């Protein structure tokens with residue numbers, strides 16, 4: 001396969017490999033590679049917002065020439081490039097399966113979102129980051145995988161908050177030429193364009209490739225001249241448009257994605273659906289089996305044996321249900337061509353007891369033998385939700401059709417580089433390569449408290465600098481109202497205990513819970529000796545009016561002098577700010593309505609860096625809370641509106657435990673008890689809540705077995721247009 005990567009004609013021969021590095025996201029989780037670009041030109045690195053592709057493009061030839069003659073730089077360059085090439089030279093094989101290298105990816109992973117780096121804005125929230133971390137870890141573990149997703153040139157929403165606190169979306173167009181992506185070409189070296197089968201009139205997709213280390217990710221793009229405007233807009237933005245446009249997105253992702261893999265000649269035995277959005281990708285597989293002569297039931301059975309499905313949320317809006325009439329409009333030709341009747345097709349997506357609509361989750365559940373939720377608790381909840389599909393009342397946990405594999409975060413991505421350096425000094429050599437071994441983290445006990453504390457304070461100040469600088473920019477460049485500058489965090493004080501709360505503004509996450517009793521909160525914020533401050537960030541879905549109202553409430557509070565500048569709302573939460581925030585606050589706050597948080601991963605990112613969680617017992621925290629690594633509340637089942645009870649529990653913990661522990665620093669200016677808790681947070685997170693542990697579980701529980709089943713018969717090969 002040919003890919004038209006960005007070429008950097010300005011690079012001198014001696015350091016031409018910088019272009020190679022810039023075109024593979026490997027640089028994003030290897031601090032040495034990032035440092036190499038930073039060393040090349042500090043200011044341009046900053047101006048490109050840490051995007052090597054964009055930065056190299058902006059470099060004048062004379063500066064690059066000078067770098068190519070700088071002995072220190074060139075030595076560093078050689079070292080990083082050698083590491084990269086060694087990494088890439090390893091052939092994929094399946095861990096726990098056999099060590100035979102495989103030439104073709106065995107598993108195709110489908111997801112509507114990927115959170116890989118802020119320069120590739122193809123994510124809305126947790127689902128995307130899970131998928132991005134998953135690919136990075138599959139690369140690190142040599143899993144033979146290929147991934148499919150969407151190119152969204154307008155991303156999700158770029159958030160601006162108006163003076164009255166209302167979230168507005170600003171259009172930001174991705175510059176496809178200044179990102180680590182390349183256009184896939186056909187045999188003749190022309191940009192590949194693939195028509196999507198089944199659907200009339202035809203939709204065409206262009207294909208982009210992102211190299212995530214060893215894992216190729218193919219992104220489909222409908223914004224090309226071959227399509228009429230309605231179709232061009234299909235991939236414009238994540239989760240945008242009406243129901244029909246949404247259905248068309250899922251058709252493109254699923255059916256188009258499967259077709260693109262065919263056209264590229266990528267054989268894959270197993271399909272892994274990350275959420276139901278891409279479940280239509282199974283239709284081509286069903287069709288192939290039927291065309292081979294199997295009856296419908298037999299065909300479904302064969303597809304099922306090779307399908308893995310991960311469901312991610314108990315929240316209803318997270319499950320797409322399309323009216324049957326709409327499904328009929330797009331798929332009647334499909335089922336007719338297979339000799340199926342309407343009823344047997346629609347039955348695949350029927351939701352018993354919830355009449356009229358084709359449910360992508362029930363469709364995916366029916367068609368996958370390997371199914372899971374994303375934490376132990378969510379596994380139980382998902383089995384409850386979908387029990388009606390199997391009528392298996394009273395089964396044991398081992399018999400439950402939906403398994404539980406708890407999410408984890410990609411440690412090399414989320415451990416802060418300065419923290420990593422500290423760990424390098426005290427943990428066994430090569431610890432990062434073995435970070436899912438629990439005992440590796442024991443050595444954290446040997447880090448002198450003072451050193452860990454100083455590293456944390458340094459990261460906290462870095463975060464505050466970033467926030468204040470942003471507020472300053474808005475003040476000086478846009479002359480916004482001073483109250484908005486203060487709401488943006490201009491008065492934050494790095495000596496004050498700081499809570500962080502950042503995630504999507506879905507109402508079940510209850511960003512405003514802590515404002516339940518305003519007087520009680522104010523007393524803490526304005527305490528003269530032991531004050532508290534809180535940093536908020538996050539986006540509401542553009543159609544989520546109640547979510548936007550919660551956001552507005554918080555921005556208005558942040559502007560109110562009566563809160564003394566101790567509440568901040570930072571706009572446009574994304575990957576880059578998340579990195580600063582999860583590393584730099586003192587406590588990570590989380591208080592959704594149980595059991596709505598299927599897992600949650602931002603708390604893991606914080607905990608990994610020594611930021612303890614103050615969280616309701618839901619999602620991962622039911623497994624993660626160990627008594628001495630953070631605080632927990634609200635685990636009990638409560639009827640009805642639980643706001644008051646949860647708020648009370650939260651205030652009590654703050655007043656009686658969190659605040660006293662933080663300010664107990666009389667001896668050395670350092671709170672010893674707090675630092676011990678930080679150490680526990682890191683020790684109890686690093687191994688178990690890593691993407692490494694997670695991917696190994698998928699491999700052991702699902703991939704291995706799915707691959708061992710007899711492969712579906714190969715389709716009679718018809719010559720395809722290109723490869």
Ligand SMILES: *Cc1c(COP(=O)(O)O)cnc(C)c1O
Pocket residue numbers: 124125126127129502503504573574575578599600601602603605
């Ligand atoms: C990790 C992450 C998320 C997911 O956070 P949750 O705890 O699952 O809500 C969302 N957004 C960004 C930018 C992240 O980095």
